[in-house]
Amino acid sequence: MAVADLHADPSRELAARIVPLGRALILAEMPLLQANGLGMWDYIVLAALRRSAVPTQLELARLTGRDKTRIISNLDDLERAGFVSRARDSADRRATRVEITATGTDVVRSCHTAIVAMEDELLVGVPDLDRQAFLRVLDALTGQVDQINGSR
Amino acid sequence: MAVADLHADPSRELAARIVPLGRALILAEMPLLQANGLGMWDYIVLAALRRSAVPTQLELARLTGRDKTRIISNLDDLERAGFVSRARDSADRRATRVEITATGTDVVRSCHTAIVAMEDELLVGVPDLDRQAFLRVLDALTGQVDQINGSR
DNA sequence: TATTGTTATACTCTATAACTATA
DNA sequence: TATAGTTATAGAGTATAACAATA
Secondary structure, eight states: OOHHHHTTOTTSOHHHHHHHHHHHHHHHHHHHHHTTTOOHHHHHHHHHHHHSOOSOHHHHHHHHTOOTTTHHHHHHHHHHTTSEEEEEOSSSTTOEEEEEOHHHHHHHHHHHHHHHHHHHHHTTTSOHHHHHHHHHHHHHHHHHHHHHTTOO | OOHHHHTTOTTSOHHHHHHHHHHHHHHHHHHHHHTTTOOHHHHHHHHHHHHSOOSOHHHHHHHHTOOTTTHHHHHHHHHHTTSEEEEEOSSSTTOEEEEEOHHHHHHHHHHHHHHHHHHHHHTTTSOHHHHHHHHHHHHHHHHHHHHHTTOO
């Protein structure tokens, strides 16, 4: 079977189609992030902080799916770069409040714009109705499979 | 923002939707594979062998995206379990020809059936036209993004 | 005693280099 | 000299355990 036919093979399962696509998308995003001095996890963390203020560092780790011990080095880097600020919570002095800075917001917005532009380029030949159906099914699948795996 | 809204957020990029879905799908497949005594890579290798006879071990590694050094332990396991057979190529005695056995075919078919059934369950509420559009866009995206990343 | 952030440790996965036997 | 398969080593990524400060 030719490589070109491989993806269109109806016998291939969803995971066999979706996982390689995810890998390829990340690969395509990498240079866009690196141009802004960010690693993938840096961007994920910054994007989460931009979407909504996150109470504590632990909550941020949970929200981004990153381990609480692994998110530390990311926050160290981001703080050193001036993209986030950390401060002890005055109410609960065990907790650390993380906030995105103005420059951090600029950087994450710049990355987001570049990524969306790249993705629009990918979808240039796809009809609008197909795009909408794609996103619909994508969200439906995510909801279903998260439910199976214990909702996480 | 509530967790349920997170996936439907139109500001989230494709990768941020697709990668977690891929992870979740693999997680959902795991128990089905383990029930047949297979790991994920075992299944990927067996499935590739079932799809088409692969000339050599190296070719098999390239086709499945596995490192040529890492596929060895998988083939060792699969051979020990009687799911594949290995034999030196008589024409080029450096090369090893790998073939799937009858029991290997049974096992991979059993896994495939279970996985497809699981996925059908996931898509139970999705209209046929949406499914078709989903797969269309999925294949289109894969083609585009592979092209960007050097077609591999 | 439990929890937040942190550090240290171990374990998995992967990539690279080096070895053998063939060509 | 180059290639297929193998082994050994080192690196990155992850999870687990243990610790200090606070509740």
